[in-house]
Amino acid sequence: MTSTKPVSTAAAQRRTSPRPQPDAAGGKTRGDTPAQIGLLAGCTACVAGQLKLCAALRKKTSDPAEPPADTPAPEYAPARRTICGRREWPEFVHIICSGWAMTSITHADGRRQILSFLLPGDSESTLNIFQPRFGRSIEAITDVLYRRFKREEVREKLFSRPDLIETLGQVWSEEKERADQLAIDLGRRMADERIARQLLELAGRLGKRGMASEGSMEFPLRQRHIADLTGLTPVHVSRVMSEFQRTGLIAIEGRTLRILDVERLRRVAEYR
Amino acid sequence: MTSTKPVSTAAAQRRTSPRPQPDAAGGKTRGDTPAQIGLLAGCTACVAGQLKLCAALRKKTSDPAEPPADTPAPEYAPARRTICGRREWPEFVHIICSGWAMTSITHADGRRQILSFLLPGDSESTLNIFQPRFGRSIEAITDVLYRRFKREEVREKLFSRPDLIETLGQVWSEEKERADQLAIDLGRRMADERIARQLLELAGRLGKRGMASEGSMEFPLRQRHIADLTGLTPVHVSRVMSEFQRTGLIAIEGRTLRILDVERLRRVAEYR
DNA sequence: CGGATAGTTGAGTTATCTCAAATGCAGTGG
DNA sequence: CCACTGCATTTGAGATAACTCAACTATCCG
Numbered sequence: 001m002t003s004t005k006p007v008s009t010a011a012a013q014r015r016t017s018p019r020p021q022p023d024a025a026g027g028k029t030r031g032d033t034p035a036q037i038g039l040l041a042g043c044t045a046c047v048a049g050q051l052k053l054c055a056a057l058r059k060k061t062s063d064p065a066e067p068p069a070d071t072p073a074p075e076y077a078p079a080r081r082t083i084c085g086r087r088e089w090p091e092f093v094h095i096i097c098s099g100w101a102m103t104s105i106t107h108a109d110g111r112r113q114i115l116s117f118l119l120p121g122d123s124e125s126t127l128n129i130f131q132p133r134f135g136r137s138i139e140a141i142t143d144v145l146y147r148r149f150k151r152e153e154v155r156e157k158l159f160s161r162p163d164l165i166e167t168l169g170q171v172w173s174e175e176k177e178r179a180d181q182l183a184i185d186l187g188r189r190m191a192d193e194r195i196a197r198q199l200l201e202l203a204g205r206l207g208k209r210g211m212a213s214e215g216s217m218e219f220p221l222r223q224r225h226i227a228d229l230t231g232l233t234p235v236h237v238s239r240v241m242s243e244f245q246r247t248g249l250i251a252i253e254g255r256t257l258r259i260l261d262v263e264r265l266r267r268v269a270e271y272r
Numbered sequence: 273m274t275s276t277k278p279v280s281t282a283a284a285q286r287r288t289s290p291r292p293q294p295d296a297a298g299g300k301t302r303g304d305t306p307a308q309i310g311l312l313a314g315c316t317a318c319v320a321g322q323l324k325l326c327a328a329l330r331k332k333t334s335d336p337a338e339p340p341a342d343t344p345a346p347e348y349a350p351a352r353r354t355i356c357g358r359r360e361w362p363e364f365v366h367i368i369c370s371g372w373a374m375t376s377i378t379h380a381d382g383r384r385q386i387l388s389f390l391l392p393g394d395s396e397s398t399l400n401i402f403q404p405r406f407g408r409s410i411e412a413i414t415d416v417l418y419r420r421f422k423r424e425e426v427r428e429k430l431f432s433r434p435d436l437i438e439t440l441g442q443v444w445s446e447e448k449e450r451a452d453q454l455a456i457d458l459g460r461r462m463a464d465e466r467i468a469r470q471l472l473e474l475a476g477r478l479g480k481r482g483m484a485s486e487g488s489m490e491f492p493l494r495q496r497h498i499a500d501l502t503g504l505t506p507v508h509v510s511r512v513m514s515e516f517q518r519t520g521l522i523a524i525e526g527r528t529l530r531i532l533d534v535e536r537l538r539r540v541a542e543y544r
Numbered sequence: 545c546g547g548a549t550a551g552t553t554g555a556g557t558t559a560t561c562t563c564a565a566a567t568g569c570a571g572t573g574g
Numbered sequence: 575c576c577a578c579t580g581c582a583t584t585t586g587a588g589a590t591a592a593c594t595c596a597a598c599t600a601t602c603c604g
Binding site for chain 1 (some may be wrong): 576591592593595
């Protein structure tokens with residue numbers, strides 16, 4: 001891969017996408033730089049996908065007519081920046097507004113396991129609300145906008161608003177489902193299956209957010225990211241993905257990934 | 273279990289502990305056979321460890337003086353029996369009263385991943401409360417007593433009792449933590465590390481429940497179980513555990529496992 | 545242009561798997 | 575009480591998926 005064509009980086013492509021639309025869900029954007037406001041268009045994606053945790057937290061009551069209140073303004077993190085370090089006591093619940101991020105755990109000897117990629121609307125883990133843990137870190141993959149909700153405030157809201165619990169339950173559920181699937185992948189699947197599954201999984205999640213069409217999607221991940229998610233080596237990821245491209249399953253150009261043959265990719269993903 | 277010695281099955285040992293004490297948290301035991309009542313002493317373990325989900329669900333209000341109500345009676349499942357099949361729509365939230373069980377996912381081709389061992393006080397997954405999923409199954413490892421709470425009722429209670437949310441949050445949190453740790457183990461650790469860690473983990477969980485002392489514990493797991501949890505082959509598990517025994521890390525007699533050298537085992541568990 | 549990061553490819557290594565055979569042990573039925 | 579069956583474990587030998595090391599290329603960015 002890595003075609004010889006003049007190419008397009010993720011950043012470049014993002015800059016060419018439609019302009020601001022001052023945040024469909026009505027959040028405050030005061031104080032943001034123009035670039036940041038541009039990124040905020042991602043909130044549209046949150047609302048489009050059924051990812052309502054952020055929206056739910058931003059309403060003071062369950063009355064949908066009530067104007068948004070006490071919403072933390074989005075904050076900006078450039079690609080690769082650590083949003084919450086592993087030695088940092090997580091005082092906040094983070095929700096991604098736009099861009100890609102990830103949560104991971106890193107060993108003393110450098111081995112790293114990515115637990116999840118975070119897309120717009122995702123939170124690092126609802127676990128954090130009740131019992132924050134050391135050792136996990138949140139890191140921006142692309143440029144990212146995110147909101148930080150104070151843990152204590154979230155807890156208070158939770159106790160006073162039953163509807164929030166329902167929403168939280170959905171989010172929790174999805175989160176746990178993905179964690180379990182990850183465990184199966186890591187424990188009982190071959191490298192090609194793992195990678196195929198993660199590509200399909202990502203395509204699905206992006207699709208829900210209107211961030212993918214016709215099997216074509218932004219793909220800012222380095223092979224190192226895929227390796228650390230799937231428990232493989234970057235070298236091996238390279239071999240497998242090259243093979244996928246050689247056999248016409250997928251195509252990668254610049255930072256765009258296209259799934260050329262979903263059916264066949266699904267077959268790879270499901271049966272060894 | 274079911275050893276030749278008249279002794280030391282899980283059930284037998286539990287029966288020798290202080291008498292039924294008609295269930296510390298006050299649950300009804302009417303209708304149980306004597307054997308089942310014997311097993312119920314396990315509830316003591318639940319209460320001893322800070323595993324209060326079951327206890328919390330069994331109270332009608334948050335007032336501790338209120339007598340227990342509408343508690344489902346414990347049900348019995350012999351070893352190996354499937355408690356909730358993977359094609360079964362999980363209408364209930366299951367909580368283990370005594371014995372060992374497990375949740376797992378099995379592929380079409382037979383590969384199986386155990387997601388978690390369930391000890392007294394554990395639930396298959398709080399995920400079930402909000403969005404039950406197909407594909408998972410719950411299976412008894414030893415003889416087991418468990419309670420089935422109707423999902424709908426649990427939900428209702430949840431919305432009306434904020435204190436329950438706090439409890440649930442704790443359980444979530446622990447559950448997710450373990451799921452994440454499992455992912456790291458599977459993705460980024462060697463076989464001996466994985467096994468050592470699981471042994472320590474189990475020792476810890478049993479310890480909290482007063483089911484282990486001096487590093488000695490009931491150990492009803494077949495090597496197949498360990499293999500399916502750690503993503504290894506039974507053959508390889510055998511090799512590693514034999515090595516552990518040969519080098520004096522652990523000792524296994526009948527269905528009892530003793531950790532002989534915690535320090536060294538920890539070192540194996542943490543640094544490759 | 546130079547330096548850094550990302551990906552590709554080859555060659556040799558290794559952790560773990562597969563297959564297979566042998567042993568032990570528990571439960572069953574005669 | 576014994577032969578028989580089935581499961582769990584052990585052990586050996588050979589196979590393989592994935593790893594490591596290393597060199598090379600491509601791409602990005604100042």
